[in-house]
Each structure stands twice: as C-alpha cells, then as structure tokens.
Amino acid sequence: xxxxxxxxxxxxxxxxxxxxxxxxxxxxxxxxxxxxxxxxxxxxxxxxxxxxxxxxxxxxxxxxxxxxxxxxxxxxxxxxxxxxxxxxxxxxxxxxxxxxxxxxxxxxxxxxxxxxxxxxxxxxxxxxxxxxxxxxxxxxxxxxxxxxxxxxxxxxxxxxxxxxxxxxxxxxxxxxxxxxxxxxxxxxxxxxxxxxxxxxxxxxxxxxxxxxxxxxxxxxxxxxxxxxxxxxxxxxxxxxxxxxxxxxxxxxxxxxxxxxxxxxxxxxxxxxxx
Numbered sequence: 001x002x003x004x005x006x007x008x009x010x011x012x013x014x015x016x017x018x019x020x021x022x023x024x025x026x027x028x029x030x031x032x033x034x035x036x037x038x039x040x041x042x043x044x045x046x047x048x049x050x051x052x053x054x055x056x057x058x059x060x061x062x063x064x065x066x067x068x069x070x071x072x073x074x075x076x077x078x079x080x081x082x083x084x085x086x087x088x089x090x091x092x093x094x095x096x097x098x099x100x101x102x103x104x105x106x107x108x109x110x111x112x113x114x115x116x117x118x119x120x121x122x123x124x125x126x127x128x129x130x131x132x133x134x135x136x137x138x139x140x141x142x143x144x145x146x147x148x149x150x151x152x153x154x155x156x157x158x159x160x161x162x163x164x165x166x167x168x169x170x171x172x173x174x175x176x177x178x179x180x181x182x183x184x185x186x187x188x189x190x191x192x193x194x195x196x197x198x199x200x201x202x203x204x205x206x207x208x209x210x211x212x213x214x215x216x217x218x219x220x221x222x223x224x225x226x227x228x229x230x231x232x233x234x235x236x237x238x239x240x241x242x243x244x245x246x247x248x249x250x251x252x253x254x255x256x257x258x259x260x261x262x263x264x265x266x267x268x269x270x271x272x273x274x
Contacts, residue, residue: 001052003030003044010059017063025068029058032072065192078124080153087141088118089201094257095178098232098264099124101255102176105228106131109173112222114164114215117201119146119157121176126155134158136168139200164211165218173224178232179211180204209240216244220269227269238262 007026014022030041033055047055058071069075069090074083077091078099084090099121102111107130113122116135123146126133135150135157137143143159150157162168181204182190194202204210212231219229229249233241238254242265245252249267257263 001047001049003047006047006052006055010055013059013063017065019062019065025062026059028068028072029055029062033058065196067193067196070196077120079127080120080123080149080155082118082120082123083145083148083152084118085145086196087139087198088145089197091118091120094259094263095121095232096124097255097257098176098178098230099128101264101266102174102230103128103131106174108132110134110171110224111174111176112136112168112172114175114177115179115201115211116146117142117178119149121178122146122157123149123153123155125176126157127153131174132158134160134172136160136162138163139198142198142201164214165222168222171222171224172227174228174230175215175219175223176230177211177215179215181208181211181232181234181237183208204234207240208234208237209244212237212241212244216241216248220248223269225269226271229267229269231265232263233265235261238265241265 010026011022014025019025033051036044062068062071067090069084074081075091078096082091103125106125109131111125111131111133113133113135116122116137119135122133122135125131135146140161143161147159160167180202182202184203184205187199187203231241242252245267248270250270251268253266254262255264
C-alpha cells in the first residue's frame with residue numbers, strides 16, 4: 001500500500017476525532033511501527049498490509065484519546081529514553097526544568113526522588129550529575145518500570161518501595177518530588193488523555209496538598225544539615241506550599257516553567273541550632 005495514502009487516511013481519522021497535533025501523532029506511529037527514522041520515513045513509499053493493519057489499530061486507539069506515549073511505549077526526557085505504561089505518569093516537558101535545577105546542585109550529594117514514578121526525575125539527575133540517587137515509590141508497578149528505565153539507560157541508582165518516608169531509614173542532602181497535586185473533585189475535568197494515566201499518581205486528595213503536607217512535615221528528619229528540598233506543584237498552589245515550608249525551611253524560592261507559570265519551589269532546611 002502507498003505510504004502517503006495511508007498517512008492521509010490516518011490523519012483524517014485523528015483530526016475528525018479531535019486529536020491535537022494529529023499529523024505529528026501519525027508520524028510518530030509510523031516511526032514506531034516501521035522502526036525507521038524521519039529521513040528513512042521520507043524516502044519510504046510503500047508499507048506492507050501487515051504494517052498497515054498494525055498502524056490502523058493504533059490510530060483507532062489514539063482516536064479514542066489513548067495517549068500516544070503509551071502506544072509507542074516511551075518518551076525522550078532530559079537525555080534519557082523513558083519507558084512508560086499504564087503504571088506511571090507520562091513525563092511532561094516542563095518537569096525537565098526541575099531535573100536541571102537539581103542536577104546543577106547535586107554533584108557528589110545524596111538525592112532522594114520521592115514519588116518517583118517512571119524514575120524520569122531521578123534518572124535525569126543521575127545522568128547529568130555525579131549524585132548518589134535513590135528512587136522511592138509506593139507502587140510496585142511504577143518501581144518495575146523505573147528499574148527497567150535505569151537498566152535501559154545504564155544508570156546506577158537505588159530503589160526503595162515506600163509509602164512516602166515509611167520505609168526510608170537514611171538521610172539525604174536533597175529531596176525532590178513531583179507528588180500527586182490535583183484536587184479529587186477536579187479529576188473529572190482532566191483532558192481525555194490524562195484520564196488514562198494512573199489516578200493514584202494524580203489525586204492530591206481534597207485540597208491537592210495532601211502529599212506536600214505529609215512530605216514537608218517529615219522531611220526534616222530525613223535531611224542532612226542544611227539539606228534542600230525541591231517540588232513541582234499545580235497552578236495556584238505556591239503560596240500554600242510556601243507557608244507549609246516556612247516552619248522548618250528558609251531561602252524559599254519559586255520558579256516559573258517554560259510557559260511562564262509558577263511551577264517549582266525550592267527551600268533549604270533551617271539551621272538546627274536556631
């Protein structure tokens with residue numbers, strides 16, 4: 001079958017079903033199924049019936065707003081190729097900024113990636129620094145994915161299955177976390193694609209701050225002197241999180257993401273002698 005004819009058909013299916021950036025979605029599916037790069041795809045004129053059927057199956061699934069990243073099973077993130085499936089959230093581009101901030105300040109330090117999911121944050125930090133990185137998550141499924149990602153990217157990190165700090169018995173220089181932060185009542189209004197992602201990794205309970213409260217309350221016991229903490233947070237949550245941090249932390253700073261929205265917060269543990 002002619003490749004361009006199939007591409008036109010698939011573009012129309014995705015467009016008619018309201019898939020944003022439908023042409024790029026079609027291209028990504030072609031690249032994944034045919035196992036070619038973009039240059040090779042441009043030169044290719046025909047696809048087999050078997051390839052067409054596989055592509056059509058994936059396109060119809062994408063037309064129902066099943067996430068593209070779950071279909072092609074991976075995403076590029078801060079220098080690593082990250083495997084993703086229904087057990088983990090799909091890494092967002094803006095989270096790379098969080099990795100960058102921590103990596104710049106973590107050489108030869110002990111770093112804990114709490115609520116690590118796919119491991120994208122901790123592994124990004126490890127790739128771009130000499131930090132000693134530990135990944136922790138409550139989900140066995142997420143940790144399984146994170147371990148695959150560490151192996152695939154040839155990165156040496158540690159793993160702990162833990163409900164926040166419950167099973168952690170050591171101290172760190174830096175804690176970084178992108179915990180669930182969406183209010184339970186707002187989950188119903190998520191974009192169609194996001195509803196396919198694990199709710200346990202999205203649900204921040206009644207006010208969206210449940211996990212920040214828990215982490216900030218316990219973190220001082222798991223940080224070395226002058227230890228640091230970094231969070232990603234949802235829109236409009238920065239002042240509430242800043243207030244929570246102010247009891248035991250100082251030098252609190254808020255940072256914007258690529259879209260000029262407040263998205264990250266940093267703080268340093270106060271001098272324990274104070």
